[in-house]
Amino acid sequence: MTGAGEPLLQVRDLRVHFGQRRSLFSRSAWSVRAVDGVSLEIRRGETLGLVGESGCGKSTVGRAVAHLLKPSSGTIRFRGEDLGSLDRTRRRSLRRDLQIIFQDPYSSLDPRMRIGAAIREPLTIHGIARGEAARLRVLELLDSVGLPASAVDRYPHEFSGGQRQRIAIARALALEPELIVCDEPISALDVSVQAQIVNLLGELQERRQLTYLFIAHDLAVVRHISHRIAVMYLGRIVETGPSEILCGEPLHPYTKALFGAVPRANPKVERNSDRPVIQGEIPSPLNPPGGCHFHTRCPYARDICRTRDPSLESVGTDRGVACHFWKEIKANPVPNACNRTEAAL
C-alpha cells in the first residue's frame, strides 16, 4: 500500500437519483436518492471495503465508478482526471484501466462462448493482442487465476461457481486494469470456495499492484480483505476508517449495530453476548427520514437528529464519522433509555 501521493480514485459528492418526473403521460413522480452525496478516496494498491444493508446504494456507487451509469451530480476522478469531462477516446482508454466483477459469474459470461474466447475478447476489442500472442496471454491469465490450460476449450456451465468467478477475474485482468470494482464477488459461493477467491484476490493485488473497491455483505470477509472500510446507510457514508480501527472501535451507532450483529462461530461468545440487537429495518429510500437517516433506529437519537443531517466529520487523519453525538457516545456508550425512539418495525 502506498500511503503517500494522490489517490488513484477520488469521488466527490456523488449523487445518483433514479426516478421519473411528472409528465404529460404519467402523473406519478417518484425519485430514489440511491446515492446521496458520497465522497471517498482509494489509494493505489489499497482495498476499500464498502458495506451496508441491502439497498443502501453500494452497487450504485460501484457502477458509477465503473462508468456503467451516469451520476446525477458529483465528480469521479481517476488518476486525477475527471471521468465526466473527458473526450471519448481518452475515456475509453481510462475505462480499460477500470474493471468490474459481479456476484454472479453465470450472468457475466456468455454461455455459448468458450472460456478461451471469452478471455480473449477484451484483448481483441482493445487491440492489445491477437493470434499467437493473444493465445499465450489467455493461457497466462488462466494460470494466474489458478485454472488449467485445458479450460480454454470448455464452456461456462462446465465449471463450478468458484471456477466461474476465477474466469470472470481472468477476463477482468486481461486489460491489466489498475482498479477493479468487486461487487459481491463471493456472495454466491460456499465458505470454503469463498476463501479461495479471497486469497486469489489478495495474491493478485500484491503481484499486480491492484486497487480494489470491494463491495460485500459479509462483514468478516470485508474486514479481512480491506485496508479501509466505508459504511453506507441510505445513500450516505456514515463512517470511514482503517478496517481494524473501524471494526474494533466503531464510532457511529450504525457501524456498532452492523458489526455487532455479525454472528461468531463460537457458541460461548454468541450465548453470553448481551449485545443489543438493533430493531427496525432500513427505511424506504423513496421516503427517507429527515435529519440523520438513522434516527428511526438509533438508540442515541435526540430531537436535533430528526431535523439536522450530520455531515461527515474528520476524526484524526484517516477517519470520518457522520453523527452529531459521536464524542458523547464514545465517552458514554450506554444508550439513554429515555432517548430511545420507538423502533419502527
Next chain:
Amino acid sequence: MAMPVPTPSQPEAPLLRVRDLSVCFHSNGETVHAVNGVSFDLQRGSAVGIVGESGCGKSTVALALMQLLTRSAEISGGSVSLSGRELLSLNANEMRHVRGRDIALVFQDPMTALNPVLTIGQHLRETLSLHEGLSGKAAHARSVELLKLVGIAAPESRLAAYPHQLSGGMRQRVMIALAVSGKPKLLIADEPTTALDVTIQAQILQLLSRLRDELDMSIILVSHDLGVVANLADRVLVMYGGAVVEDGTAEQVLLEPKHPYTKALIAARPEIDSDRGTALCAIPGAAGRLTEQPSSCSFEPRCAVRMEVCSARLPKLAWDGAHGAACWHVAGASGEGQVP
C-alpha cells in the same frame, strides 16, 4: 451403529429420532445419492443446527422429514420417529395432519412460499381454518395475535398487505407466524436468514430463540453459516457429501472439532474479530457430485490429512460420549470396505 448413550440429565426419549435416513433423486437417467444414512436425535425444546456447503444434503434432509420431496426423490431407507410415531410409514393424508400441527417448515425465501395474490390476512385465515378450524372473528383475533408474537408492529394494518409490499425480514416473520400457528412441536428452518441483512438476521435469530422458549418448540436450523448455528443451536451436525461427518454439542463441534472437514470449515471462515492480513485457509477443490453411493470418505479428495485407508473404506461416526466424528483419524473409527 453405536449412538451416544443418553446422559442422566436427558432421561426422556427424544422428540425426534432419525435413523439411517437415505434419499436419492432420479433424474435424466442418473441417480443422485443426496442423503446417505443420516442419524440423529433431537430433544424436546432443544435446537439442532445442520451445517455444510451447498449440495451436501441439508435441505433434502429437511424436506424428507416433512415428506415434501419432489416426485423424482425416493426415500430409500431409514426411519423418522416423532414422539415415538414412525412418520415414514404414514400415508399422504396422515402426513398432512402432521405437517403444520406437529412439524412446520420455514424456507429461505418466503416469497416462493407465499402466494403473491393473497394478503397476509388471507394467508393466516387459510392456515388457521385448516389447522385450527378457526374462522371469522376468532381467526382475525388469532391472526393479529400471531403477527404480534413474531414482532410485527401495527399488526392490524398489515393484514391487508400483499407479500411484495413487505420487506424480506417482514416476510420471514410472516412465514414464521404461519409456521407456528398450529403450535408445532418441531420447527424446521431451512436457511431462514440467508437472504437477509445481518441486522435483520440477528432479529430473526432472536425471534426464533424466543419462540422456542415461549412455545416450548424444538428447532432444526439448517444453515451454511457456522455463526448462525452457534447463535441458536444446542447440538450441531456437520454434513458433507450427504452424510453426517460430525455430531456433538455446539461447544464440542465448534470449539473442539474432530473431523478434518469441520476444522477446515472453521479455518476458512474469517471472524469479525480476527486479524487481517493472513491468508484464509481455503479448502482446495469443491465438493463432488453425489452420483455414486460412497464407498470411501467423501472428503478424501480435499482432505489435507488423508491416509491410504481413506480412499478404500467409508468411515462411520465414532463416538466419544455424545461427540461423534466419521474419520479414520478419530480414535475408535470403524467402517465399511476392504482393508487396503
